[in-house]
Amino acid sequence: MVVDYIPSDWPAGDGEMAERVRRLDWSQTPLGASADWPTSLRVATRLLLNTRHPMFIWWGRELTQIYNDAYRDTMGSERHPAALGQAGAETWAEIWDVIGPQITDVMAGGPATWHEDQLVPVTRHGELQAVWWTYSFSPIDEASAPKGVGGVMVICRDVTAEHLAKEAAVASARRLQEFGEASTDVLWIRDAETLNWTYLTPAFETIYGMPRDEALAGNNYSNWLDLIVPEDRDRARSIIGRVVDGERITFEYRVQRPRDGAIRWLRNTDFPIHDAEGRVVAIGGVGHDATREKQIEETLRTSEAELQLMVGELQHRTRNLIGVVGTIMRQVVASSASLADFRGRFTERLEALSRVQGLFSRKGDETIGMGDVVRLELDALGADLSSDRVRIEGDAVALRKSAVQTLSLALHELATNAVKYGALYADRGSLVVRWNEYSDETGKQRLQLVWTETGIETEIEETLGPMREGGYGRRLIEEALPYTLKAKTTYALGRNRLDCTIDMPLDR
Structure with a gap:
């Protein structure tokens, strides 16, 4: 009280x-x-x-x-x-x-x-x-x-x-550890004075290809530098020094894994860790394995270069195609008796060009063979390639793509003539197409194609069709092929027989 x-x-x-x-x-x-x-x-x-x-x-x-x-x-x-x-x-x-x-x-x-x-x-x-x-x-x-x-x-x-603060810190450290243990990136901490690692997460072993306990042993800063490829080593050392001075830096470098010798790209984000007085006492970092991303970047660069090349090739082909169409049109106009005659003949030749372009698309990067072009034109004109009247013989000879277009137009003229006026028009005629690859006296590879029709009506051949004297097909073989393909050609119309040869270089 x-x-x-x-x-x-x-x-x-x-x-x-x-x-x-x-x-x-x-x-x-x-x-x-x-x-x-x-x-x-x-x-x-x-x-x-x-x-x-x-x-x-x-x-x-x-x-x-x-x-x-x-x-x-x-x-x-x-x-x-x-x-x-x-x-x-x-x-x-x-x-x-x-x-x-x-x-x-x-x-x-x-x-x-x-x-x-x-x-x-x-x-x-x-x-x-x-x-x-x-x-x-x-x-x-x-x-x-x-x-x-x-x-x-x-x-x-x-x-x-x-x-409670200690419990919170422990819980925070535990969460950070759980995060680090689960992360596919490597998290690490370095002592600011020795620059040695004091903490590494498990992802280190996957990325660097060596056990963590081995990486943390001894002078591990020096050991880390030894893993970096020589071209990137000095820059990495310099950046660590800048982080010790207080900078936050993201940079890329390459390491060679001791386990398998593989080169891996690392993208590191390094940052200073300060004490209460603001002094840098440690360096923290997050290391990301950027190897796959670098590979994708390189693939994209290569693809872009290839795309530019393809665009250039497409532009080149387009210019050539326009030129070919113009030439065909001028020559067909000059030899046409009427507008209807021009329309039919010009359409046939455009369709032949279209077939070649379709062949280019289907083949893509694959080579186009001599047999592909011969069969394409004969089949398009309704020739029965399985009958005894048609024989196609030759080795697998790859053509350079720049030659395919002009050569296919020549074959179209020969095939059109055979179906409408020649060996495949009459019931008794036959067609043999042979080719072979050989080396000339200088050692360069050449292609020789022989087109032979028998059982034809010579009078019709001489007066009708594209292969008559002065006709478009005849001029294409005797004038255009030697000029554009450096080919040697012959065309001979005998009694009930037609022989045409095309001998051209195979510069690929």
């Missing part, structure tokens, strides 16, 4: 608890009047009330309590100020099963205790709170007391904030 009187000077101090100790009627407590306290209790109380460390005294058989301003701030309104002069077991009923035995041991003459970061939940501010404490129980010597211990001095600190 509090009495209304002017207190004495003891205990000295201007804090709230010093004032409460002076004003409390201690004679109504198990401790009795403060003037009768033993010296050890008075000294301990004086010390407690004049320090800013949270301190608490339990004294005597009832463990009567005295505490200071710093401890008061940890108690909550449920206990302060009623706890002053009250028995400990009454004040701390919900945790007495934890602290009671510890106090009893010290009061019984046992050693001082130390408890660090211990969970001791307490009720304060209207709720039971999980509170972590670091505290010690120390005996206060008193000769007249049982076992020579008059009470227990408690020095304590509420470390809940630090404990």
Whole structure:
């Protein structure tokens, strides 16, 4: 109970608890009047009330309590100020099963205790709170007391904030580790002074091709540099130095894996890690295996170059095709008797050109053979290639694409003539087309094609069809092929027989 009187000077101090100790009627407590306290209790109380460390005294058989301003701030309104002069077991009923035995041991003459970061939940501010404490129980010597211990001095600190921060840091580190363990990129940390790795994630082994424990051993910074191809090594060393100076840098370099000798592209993002004072104490990094991306980039560059080449080839072919169409049109116009005659003959030749273009499309990058062109023209004009009247014989001879168009037009003229006026027009005629590849006297490869028709009506051949004297087909073989393909050609019309030869270089 509090009495209304002017207190004495003891205990000295201007804090709230010093004032409460002076004003409390201690004679109504198990401790009795403060003037009768033993010296050890008075000294301990004086010390407690004049320090800013949270301190608490339990004294005597009832463990009567005295505490200071710093401890008061940890108690909550449920206990302060009623706890002053009250028995400990009454004040701390919900945790007495934890602290009671510890106090009893010290009061019984046992050693001082130390408890660090211990969970001791307490009720304060209207709720039971999980509170972590670091505290010690120390005996206060008193000769007249049982076992020579008059009470227990408690020095304590509420470390809940630090404990939760530590738990959060551990959880964050665990999440970071789980992230690193699952990442296909390699995460690493280097010491800013030695530049040695202190942490590597499992992806390192996949990317670099060596075990982590081996990579972390010894002077691993030097070992890392040795993995980098010589052309990239100095730049990588320079960039690490810049990161130590505080820069954040993303850069690419190549390493040669010791396991299989494979070259891998790495894209690293390196950054400084600072302490509380802003000093760089470590270097962090994320290393991404960019090998596949580099391969795709190279493939795209190659594809783009090939596309440009194809576009150039297409433009070249288009110009040539337009030129061929113009030539055909001029020559057909000159030899046509009427517009209807021009329309039919011109259409036939455009269709022949179209077939060649279709052959180009179907073959793509594949070579076009002599047999492809011969069979294409004869089949398009309705010749029965399986009959005994038609024989096609020759080796697989590849033609250069620049020659296919002009050669196919010549074959179209020969085939048209055979179907409409020659060997395949009459029931008794026959056609033999043979070719072979050979080396001339200079060692260069040439193609010789022989077109032979028998059983023809010579009078019709001489007066009708494209192969008549001065006709478009005849001029194409005797004039255009030698000019455009450097070919040697012959055309001979005999009694019931036609012989045509085309001998051309096979420069591929």
